[in-house]
Amino acid sequence: MNLTANQFKKDFGQMFENLYAFDIKNSTPIQQYTALGNYLRILYSDDWNKTNKKYLGDQVKQVYYFSIEFLPGRMLKSNLLNLGILDTVRVGLNDMGLDFDNIVKSEADPALGNGGLGRLASCFMDSIASLGLPGNGNGIRYRYGLFQQKFVNGYQVELPDNWLRNGNVWEVRKENKSVIVRFGGQVGLVKGANGNLRPTYFNTQNILAVPYDTGMVGYQNDVVNNLRLWSAEIPPEEEIHYHTIAEREQVNKITEVLYPDDSNYEGQILRLRQEYFFTSAGIQSIVHYYKQTDLTWQNFPNKIAIHINDTHPSLAIPELMRVLLDEEDLSWEQAWEITKKTMSYTNHTVLQEAMEKWPIDMLKDLLPRVYQVIEEINRRHIDKKLPLYGSDLTYRTAIIADGYVKMAHLAIIGSHSVNGVAKLHTEILMHDVLNDFYQMYPAKFNNKTNGITQRRWLHLANEELTSLIDDKIGIDWKTNPAELKLFKAYITDQATLKKLGEIKLKNKEKFAAYVKNEMSIDINPEALFDVQIKRLHAYKRQLLNVLHIIDRYVQIKEDPSLSIQPRVFIFGAKAAPSYAYAKQIIKLINALAKLVNNDKDVGDKLKVVFVENYGVSLAELIIPAAEVSEQISLAGKEASGTSNMKLMLNGALTIATLDGANVEIRDFVGEENLFLFGLNDQEVQTFNENGSYHPREIYAANPRLEKVLNTLIDGTIPDIETEGRAIFDSLVYHNDEYFLLKDFDSYIESQEEIDQLYKNKTKWNQKSLINIASSGPFSADFTIQRYAEEIWKIDSQLVHLHHKTFLTEPI
Template sequence: MTLTTNIFKKEFKKVFESQHASNIKDSSSEQQYAALANFIKFYSSDNWKQTNQLYIDEQVKQVYYFSMEFLPGRMLKSNLLNLGILDTVRDGITEMGLDFDAIVQSEVDPALGNGGLGRLASCFMDSIASLAIPGNGNGIRYRYGLFQQRFVDGYQVELPDNWLRNGNIWEVRKENKAVMIRFGGEVYLKEDGENKLRPIYSNTQNILAVPYDTGMIGYENDVVNNLRLWSAEIPPEEEINFKTSAERVLVNQITEVLYPDDSNYEGQLLRLRQEYFFTSAGIQSIIRFFKKQQLPWSEFPNKIAIHVNDTHPALCIPELMRILLDEEGLSWEKAWDITKKSISYTNHTIMQEAMEKWPVHMVQELIPRIYQIIEAINQRHIDKKIPLYGEELTYRTTIISDGNIKMANLAIIGSHSVNGVAQLHTDILKEEILHDFYEMYPSKFNNKTNGITQRRWLHLANEKLTQLIDTKIGKEWKTSPAELRQFKAYSKDEETLNLLSDIKLENKKRFAAYAKEKYAIELDPTALFDVQIKRLHAYKRQLLNALHILDRYLKIKDDPKIELQPRVFIFGAKAAPSYIYAKQIIKFINALAELVNNDPDVGNKIKIVFVENYGVSLAELIIPAADISEQISLAGKEASGTSNMKLMLNGALTMATLDGANIEIKDLVGEDNIFLFGMTNDEVNRMNREGHYSSKTVLKNNPRLNRILECLINGTIPDIEVEGRVIYDSLVQYNDEYYVLQDFESFVAAQERADILYQDKPLWNQKALINIASSGPFSADFTIMRYAEEIWNVKERPTKDKVFLKGNQPV
C-alpha cells in the first residue's frame, strides 16, 4: 500500500496515542520523535523480516562486517529517506501543526564511534543494504561511547556521553541469541579417546553477550539488513560467582566506553577484553547460523565472508579456529583453510605506533586457549616460510616477537585479502610498512579507496543542493552516482552558478545562526568559511592551520587597515583523553580564538569557531557551509580521509597535501580546482632518510615564521604559558616531527591563492561545481561493489525490478 499523507497522519496519531495515552498537541518533540521512530520501525518491519527469511531460504552468501566502531548519526531522517517517505511524512507532520525539524533534533546521536573508522563502517552498512547485498554489521553496544567533549577555559574536558539515557528506539534486544564468552582461568589439552585433543577449562569467568539488532534500511529497495551490537551481562546462572561489586563492575566495563584509556595496564587489558568479547560473540553467532543450514563445513567460505575492519577484530581468526577445532572437531588443515578463505582484512593506518600489539602474558592470562592457537599459527607460519624465504624474512613477519603479539601480522597471515584505503596508502603498505608480507603474499594485497554515502552527506545534509542537481540532470544520479558527472555541463551556466552560490550562502547563514546561539559569536556569512574537521592528532596538523591564522592576525595588528579576505575558521576535533599534546593544541586554538574574536582591530577579518563535541550531526551542519576543506596532513601519514570526500561533494575546494585520497581527488578535479602545497611522500621519505632536517635552520632563515612562534611563548596569546612552551619546544627543540615549519611557506602561499580566487565569485562557484560533479566515484556504493566483487565474492540482489548501479562504474 502506498503511504499517503492522510494515511500517515492517521497511523501516526494511532501509534502516538497507544504509546502515550495523551493528545499529540500537548506532547513534547521528544515524545513525538519516539512515536515517529516506532511508526518507522513498524512500517519497515515486514521488509526486515522478509529480507532475513529470503537470505535463509535461498542460502545466499552473507557478509559479516566486524568493526570496533559504528557511527551512524541520527537515524530517523535517514530511514525516512531510504524508505522513500521523507516528503510524505514531513508534509503530514507539518499539516498536524508539529515541528518536523524539532522532532529530528530530538534524536540523540548514537555514541558508538569516534571518527573516520566508525563513520566509514556506517556508510558501508548503508551502501551494503542499498546495493541489496546480504550483509551484517557486528560491533559493541557502548553505553557511554567515547566521551562528550566540553571546553572549560579552553581546555578539553571529557564527560560521560550517556546517549542511552532514554533508551534506543531503533534496537531490538535478542536474548534468545545470546552467547557465552569465556575469560581467564586455565586450559590444557587432553586426548578424547579418538586420537583428538580436546581443551579442558577450569576457573574461567563466563560472561553473557546479549545482541541488540538494528535494521539497516536500503535506499528504496525493500531491503533491511542487520547491525548487531553486543552488550556484556552477568549470566543469570552464574550470579553466585560474581560476589563483589568490583567483579560486577568488570563485566559492565566491557561494553561501557569506546576506547578506554590504554595508557596503563588496566586500560590495555580492558581494551583486549572488549576486542575478544565482540569478536567471539560475533563468530559464535555466525557458526550457529551456518549450522542451521545443515551444509558441510567445506561450504562455509562459500556462504560466509568475515571482514575485519582494522586490527581490533583480528581475534576473529583464532576464535574461528578455536570453534572449528575444539567444538566441531575439524583437523587443523581443514579449519585453517576455511578460516583463511572466509576472512579478509582492511588496514587503516600507516603509523607504526598505531599498529596494535598485545603483551604475550596479557593474552595468555586473559584468553589462554586463544593464545595457544595464535602460538600454533605462528609456529606453522615459521615452519612453512623458512624453507621458502629464509630465516631473516620469515622472522620479520612472525606474529609473536619481542614479547608481543602483533595483530596486523595475525590479520595478514590469517586472511585471504589485505586492502589499503587509498592508492597511496596501499602503495606505502606494499613498498614500505608491510613490504615483507607483500613479498610473501603479493596476490593478497589490493586497494579499495574509501567512500561515503551521498544519501546522508548530500541528500539529507544539503537538500537544496540535491534539488538543484535533480532539476539540472534528473534523479538517476541518486542510484548511479557516476551520473553526477553530467552536472559538469553547467559549470559555465550563469543561472546555475548563481543558484549554487545562493544555496551555499543559505547554508553558511544556518551555521552562523548556530554559532551565535551556541557560542555568541557573530559571523559574516559572506566571508570565506575555512573548515578542518577531523580527529585531533599531530600528523593531521591542525597546528599548521592555527599558525597560519596567527600569521594573519599579526598582519592585521601591524596594519589594522590592511585589506584581507575575511575568513571564518571552523574546527571540530576531539583529542584522545591520554593524548596530552593534542589537548594542548586544542587549548592553543581556543586561546587564539579568544584573542582574535575579541580584538576590535580584527573585526570580521578573522573569526574562529571551535565547535564542542564534534560528531555526525554537527558535520551535517558544517559541511554544506564550507568553502575550503583543510586536508593538510603530512604526506604519507593519512591513510585516506573521508571528510575530504564529504566536503568536496558539497562544493568545498580542497586545500591539500598529496596524501591519502587527496591524490585521487586531484586526479578527478584537475590541479586547477584544488589548492596543493607541501612536500610529497617521496620528499618526506628522503628527508627522513637523510636526517638533515633542522627546524632551527628553517626558523633562522624565516623571520616571519620566527615571529609567529615567538608569540607562543612571549605572552601575545594569553593563558597558554605551559601549552605555548610545549608546542614551541616540539617545533624547535624536538625538530618538528611532522614538518609543520617546513611546509608553512607553501601552505600560506596556497592560502593566498585561495584568497585571490574567492574574490572572483563566478570562477570560485565554477570550481565548486566541478568538485561536486567530480565526486561520484567516491560513493561508498562503488567502494562496496569492489569489496563485494573482488574480496567477498557476494552478489547484489535485483530489487523492485532494478539493479542498483548496474553498468554504471565510476570514471
C-alpha cells in the same frame, strides 16, 4: 513505499496514543520522536524479516563486517529517506502542528566511533543494504559513547556520552541469540565420547553476550540488513558468583565506553577484553547461523565472508579456529583452510604506533586457549616460510616477537585479502610498511579507496543543493552517483552558478545562527568559511592551520587598515583523553579564538570557531556551509580521509597535500580546481632517511615564520604559557616530526591564492560546481561494489532489473 500523508497522520496518531495514552498535542519532541521511531521500525519490520528469511532460505553468501566502531549518526531522517517517505512524513507532521526539525534534533547522536573509521563502517552498512547485498555489521553496543567534549577555560574536558538515556528505538534486544564469552581460567585436555582428547576450559569468567539488532534500511529497495551490537551481561546462572558491586562493574565495563584510556595496564586489558568479546560473540553467532543450513564445513567460505575493519577484530581469526577445532572437531588443516578463505582485512594506517600489539603475558592470561591457537599459527608460519625466505624475512613477519603478539601480522597471515584504503596508502603498505608481507603474499594485496554515502552527506545534509542537481540532470544520479558528472554541463550557466552561491550562503547563515546561539560568537556569513573537521592528531596538522591563523592575526595587528579577505576558521575535533600534545593544541586554538574574536583591530576580518563535541550531526551542519576544505596532513601519513570527500561533494574547494585519497581527488577534479602545497611522500621519506631536516635553521632564516612561532612563547596569546612553550619546543627544538615549518611557506602561498580566487565569485562557483560534479567516484556504493566483487564474492539480491544494473563504474 506507498504512504499518503493522511494515512500517516492516522497511523502515527494511533501509535502515539498506544505508547503514551494521552493526546499528542501535549507531548514533547522526544516523545514524538520515540513514537515516530517505533512507527517506522514496525513499518520496515516485514521487509527486515523477509530479507533475513530470503538469505537463509536461498543460502546466499553473506558478509559480516567486524568493526570496533560504528558511527551511524541520527537515523530518523536517513530511514525516512531510504523508505521513500521523507516528504510525506514531513507534510503529515506539519499538518498535525508538529515541528519536524525539532523532532529530528531530539534524537541522540551516538558517539559509537572516534571518527573516520566508524563513520566509514556506517557508510558501508548503508551502501551494502542499498545495493541489495547480503551483509551484516558486528560490533559493540557501548553504554556510553566516546565522550562528550566540553571546553573549560579552553581545555578539553571529557564527560560521559549517555546516548541511551531515553532508550534506542531502532534496536531490538535478541536475548534468544545470546552466547557465552569466556575469559581467563585454564585449558586442559579431556577425553571425549569418541576417545579423542579435546581442549576443555576450567575456572573461566563467563560473560553473557546479548545482541541488539538494528535494521539497516536500503535506499528504496525493500532490503533491510542487520547491524548487531553486543552488550556484556552477567549470565543468570552465574549471578551467585558476583557478590560485590565491583565484581559486577567489571562485567559492565566491557561494553561501557569506546576506547578506554589504555595508557595503563588496566586500560589495556579492558581494551583487549572488548576486542575479544565482540569478535568471539560474532564468530559464535555466525557459526550458529551457518549450522542451520546443514551444509558441510568445507562450504563455509562459500557462504560466509568475514571482514576485519582494522586490527581491532583480528582475534576473529584464532577465535574461528578455536570454534572449528574445539567445538566442531575439525583438523588443524581443515580449520586453517576454512579460516583463511573466510577472512579478509582492511589496514587503515601507516603509523607504527597504531599497529596494535599485545604483551604476551597479558594475552596468555586473559585468553589462554586463544593464545595457544595464535602460538600454533605462528609456529606453522615460521616452519613453512623459513626454507622459502630465510630467517631474516621470516622472523620479521612473525606474529609473536619481542614479547608481543602483533595483531596486523595475525590479520595478514590469517586472511586471503589485505587492502589499503587509497591508492597512495596501498602503495606505501606494499613497498614500505608491510613490504615483508608483500614479498611473501603479493596476490593478497589490493586497493579499495574509501567512499562516502551521498544519501547522508548530500541528500539529507544539503537538501537544496540536491534539488538543484535534480532540476538540472534528473534523479538517476541518486542511484548511480557516476551520473553526477553530467552537472559539469552547467559550468558556464550563470543562473546555475548564481543559485549555487545562494544555496551556499543559506547554509552559511544557518551555521552562523548556530554559532551565535550556542557560542555567542557573531560571524559574518559573507566571509570565507574555512573548515578543518577531523579527530585531533599531530599528523593531521591542525597546528599548521593554527600557524596560518596567527600569521594573519600578526599582519592585521601590524597594519589594522590592511585589506584582507575576511575568513572564519572552523574547527571540529576531539583529542584522545590520554593524548597530551593534542589536548595542548586544543587549548592553543581556544586561546587564539578568544584573543582574535575579541580584538577590535581584527573585527570581521578574522574569526575562529571551535565547535564543542564534534560528531555526525554537527558535520551535517558544517559541511554544507564550508567553502575551503583543509586536508593538510603530512604526505604519507593519512591512509585515506573521508571528510575530504564529504566537503568536496558539497562544493568546498580543497587545500591539500598529496596524501591519502587527496591524490585521487586531484586526479578526478583536476589540479586547477584545488590548491596543492607541501612536500610529497617521497620527499618526506628522503628527509627521514638521511636526517637532513633541521627546523631550527628554518626558524632562524624565516622572519615571517619566526614572528608566528614567537607568539607561542612571548605572551601575545594569553593563558598558554605551558602549552605554548611545549608546542614551540616540539617544532623548533624537537625536530618538528610532521614538517610544519618546512611546509609553512608553501601553505601560506596556497592560502593567498585562495584569497585571490574568492574575489571572483563566478570563478569560485565554477570550481565549486566542478568539485560537486567530480565527486561521484567517491561514493561508498562504488567502494562496496568492488569489495563485493573482488574480495567477498557476494551478489546483489535485488530482483528488479532496474535495481540490478543501477551502478556503472565512474570514468
